[in-house]
Amino acid sequence: MKQKYNLADWLDGKVDDEAVKNTKGFDTLKKIKMYSAHFQKPEFKKDEVYKAIKKKKASRRKTKFNWSIAASTLLIIGVSTLIYTLSNKDFTAKINSQETVLLPDDSKVILAQNSKFQFNNWFWSFDRTTTLFGKAYFDVAKGKTFTVKTDLGTVQVLGTRFDVESRDSIFRVVCYEGSVKVTSLKNEIILEKDEFVAFQNGRKVEQSNVYIDEPDWISTANVFKDTPLSEVILQLEKDYTIDIDISKLNQNKRFTGSLPSDSLSLALDILVKTYQINFKIINRNKFIFVEDETR
Known part of the structure; x- marks a missing residue:
């Protein structure tokens, strides 16, 4: 046990080589001591270490606090969006x-x-x-x-x-x-x-x-003034959810007058008489206007 203490004191520089020269492996130990003398042990600063630990703990608390704020914000946004949507x-x-x-x-x-x-x-x-x-x-x-x-x-x-x-x-x-x-x-x-x-x-x-007091469509009629036929047909298609083909007609035709938005048969009849044309029924929702070949 005394030998171990002598070695410790020798490595620490408290005793000279003479005190431990008979120790087994002394030559190897001497080389280790020589090389280790070139290394410096890190300086331990208690105050700085304490500050670092304290800062790390504060950072953890701040991160936890930030996450709490983010979660609360998301909750408020989510509830507000839900209320807005439901109302x-x-x-x-x-x-x-x-x-x-x-x-x-x-x-x-x-x-x-x-x-x-x-x-x-x-x-x-x-x-x-x-x-x-x-x-x-x-x-x-x-x-x-x-x-x-x-x-x-x-x-x-x-x-x-x-x-x-x-x-x-x-x-x-x-x-x-x-x-x-x-x-x-x-x-x-x-x-x-x-x-x-x-x-x-x-x-x-x-x-x-425009010089009218309110829109004409409120009275279930569409009023047109020198309107291209294509726009008139487009309005009919919207009113009745149908498809009307006018590709066989003169595209320069224009229309002035009113067409009902609650009676398809009457609207078609008005156009037929106005332009002296005919129409063919392809199916329930598709019509084709053609020139009247008898005229």
Whole structure:
């Protein structure tokens, strides 16, 4: 045991070589001592080590706190989204019918056939934003900004009467009272009373004046003034969910008059007599207009 202590003291420099020279393997131990003398043991600083440990613990607590905040935020967002979604009210006007919607502020919306409308009842007092797919007439009560969003553009007002149609690539707005701000892609236009604007694929294609008090389709009739036949047929196809082929007709034909939106047979009869043409029934939902060969 004494020999072990002597070796420890020798390695630590407390005794000289003479005290341990008879130890077995002394020559090897001497070489180890010589080489190890070139190495420095790391300096141990208690204060710095303590600070590092303390900082690491604080970092863990902060990370845990941040995760708690993130989880709470996600929970709030999730619950809010759920409440918003559940409080959405949806309305649909089916084919050959209209739907009247009375909003919480007594604004009135009349949906044209085959149109859909949505607003949020829960948040209405803070945000009068609605969504339209199709066509509708709006009689808006005065108040905060009233917004109508569609796939093709947006209309904003404070209190007025206007008509919006958003179908396929066509976006039309008519202002009957007050003024409205119409936005389609990068285009923004202010419409005053008795003004009309139309966009196709985000590009303005028409802007003019109209002098009617409300849209004619509310009375279940579509009114046309020097309108290309192709547009008239497109309206019929939308009203009755049918397919009409006019490729065999003169494409320069134009139409002025009204066509019912609740009687297909009467609408077809009016066109036949106006243009002196005939039509063939391919099936229940497909028709072909042809020139009257007897004339």
